[in-house]
Amino acid sequence: MADGFTAAEPTVATIKDVAREAGVSVATVSRVFNDRTVVSADTAQAVRDVATRLNYWPNAAARSLITSRTHTLGVLLPDMHGEFFSGVIRGLDVTARRNGFHLLVSSSHAGTDELVSALRSMRGRIDGLVVMAPNVETPAAIRDWVADTPVVLIDPRGGYEGFDSVSIANFEGAHSIVSHLMALGHRRIATVTGPLGNVDAAQRRNGYREALREGGGDLSLELEIAGDFTEPSGHAAMAALLKLDPRPTAVFVGNDHMALGVMRSLAETGVRVPEDIAVAGFDDIETARYLSPPLTTMRVDTFELGARAVDRLLLIVTALAQGVPIERTHQVLPATLVVRGSCGTSNGKPATLNAIRNHIPHHGR
């Protein structure tokens, strides 16, 4: 190894090498590694010994060519990073490996074209596909390319006819946290939504509206401002909301990153949280609990999102292999309310100690 890569490649042992060394046919070697039919104990042990000595392991490409099973799942993700991303990936990965499957990942897709080209080149490499659909036309776009490949969509933006899916209870989550604000006495509650046309954003806004309707809060378009899920857009949105008269007493922000911007805007203009205005977010990113005051938000279990997607996908893959019919399902993961300090308490006092009470340790890297 010390001489770099100039040496002739010590080509990996194949099934033939093992067969020759062990004095048996390739069929027997194959049988030992697949224990389909019975091989005598002696022969099996001899083959296994030779295989170990030669560091032999069946070539995956050859194997999947003949069996047309790859034991690999494709994963298509939009360009994103941070905790949401890594949580989902972990859920996918852990679940896949627990079942002996690999993950062929292609993330960072800007648009549908890139996604389709990645998908196309996965042909023959995967048994199933998990797609986090970045935009509305994605499901339709991939349909032609998956043919007989099972697909599960994560948090589908563009509806999910024709595919299984796992998504987040956006409507219920928003409804829940806005109801929480109303229980605290707020009636004039603004919202900063995600980008128009984004289904998550729309569902969260609908949840917000419904909660207001039920609780008799102020329903008005001037209280709804669209951001784009980024911190700066939250900052800008809050600046606009502060010009309202009368000013809202609470803001439900469509995701935590925008809430970061909202808090910054408030800090800059000297508006106190939660005394002057209550702030609530969505997603429960790690930073949420370290803000001053810590952010009340809806927790989304990203790991579970990934895990369920793979669980479901493997179920479909197996059923398909056995020719068993299977119904399509659409799972919705609940979000849970995490109360911290940014919304105050019902007795009017800010709940500053929540930062500690609600602290959940995270792993380092």
Add this chain to the structure above:
Amino acid sequence: MADGFTAAEPTVATIKDVAREAGVSVATVSRVFNDRTVVSADTAQAVRDVATRLNYWPNAAARSLITSRTHTLGVLLPDMHGEFFSGVIRGLDVTARRNGFHLLVSSSHAGTDELVSALRSMRGRIDGLVVMAPNVETPAAIRDWVADTPVVLIDPRGGYEGFDSVSIANFEGAHSIVSHLMALGHRRIATVTGPLGNVDAAQRRNGYREALREGGGDLSLELEIAGDFTEPSGHAAMAALLKLDPRPTAVFVGNDHMALGVMRSLAETGVRVPEDIAVAGFDDIETARYLSPPLTTMRVDTFELGARAVDRLLLIVTALAQGVPIERTHQVLPATLVVRGSCGTSNGKPATLNAIRNHIPHHGR
């Protein structure tokens, strides 16, 4: 599609189907898709038309079986999440795809055994391998299994003889931030290190010691406490440090997650940052800039770490394919000092506005 998966599988078109439909041989179809030799324009177009109509794309398994190239890179990662993880993955992914390569990811490895078994089953699936080595024995463990597969280690804990590597300038980074503290007037500086035996941790501690030595600060083992890179361990370590007499005037924490715990401990005991004690971290996680006060730390470019690893790996893969000899390299990525409020300023005043000055917007998901 509406009837679920009960229908007979509409098997994907193969090269034979295209050949038959286009009235040519499979060799010609193959040539069109690989433009090795010249095919007449008419024939090529005809083939391409048929291929499009049949949604044909070469089967990757078959192709890589005969060419022994997979256009896929294996990625082995330890069990971790958060930004560090997703940053590295993005760097790997973007760079790989830019070069027409896929990523076969297997993360969340608890130990060397799991890692080796994942590695083994990648046989025949990958052209090269990126490994983030979780512990000291990993490089030795994988050596037997990679044979002629090129490998690049990311941030190798266990040294890197025999492999190319890309790592972080831990020593220099720690040296740099501790020197910053000394420039601010601190002489009695404690440190919370990562787990003993972890090379990152050791390098950072060495950088801390060297900076103290050069600047004439207090060098004492009582000022060094080992954590395990998690938030709770930082909390515990700070509690211990506060019992010291005289108390240190500054703490260099081995990573930001532990710094979170340190800050929490300080907040609980009423010790003010940076007035009573200065705190510095390492990694620059997103939360760092949202703390009160915002955390001074060393920024590590995780994306670049992944990107360089893949760049290097592809270089080796290409060189190997062409039989060109190539030297092993060990790249070290610099970390950069990010000054925020947690260390105060040289004139003694805390720099509370740094939170805003130093704000860098992040993408939402």
Add this chain to the structure above:
DNA sequence: CGAATTGATGTAATCGATTACAAGTCAGCA
């Protein structure tokens, strides 16, 4: 004792591509 059964193993087709080599067509030229 010979036929039938059982168990272990080998032979060869197969998966879907790539590619060396062979072969065929056609134009140009003596």
Add this chain to the structure above:
DNA sequence: TGCTGACTTGTAATCGATTACATCAATTCG
């Protein structure tokens, strides 16, 4: 007209496995 060479295209071997089927030896049983 016949030969040469340039292009284009086809034939068939090959990659490394799996697996249906054949084969062969040993055992069982009427």
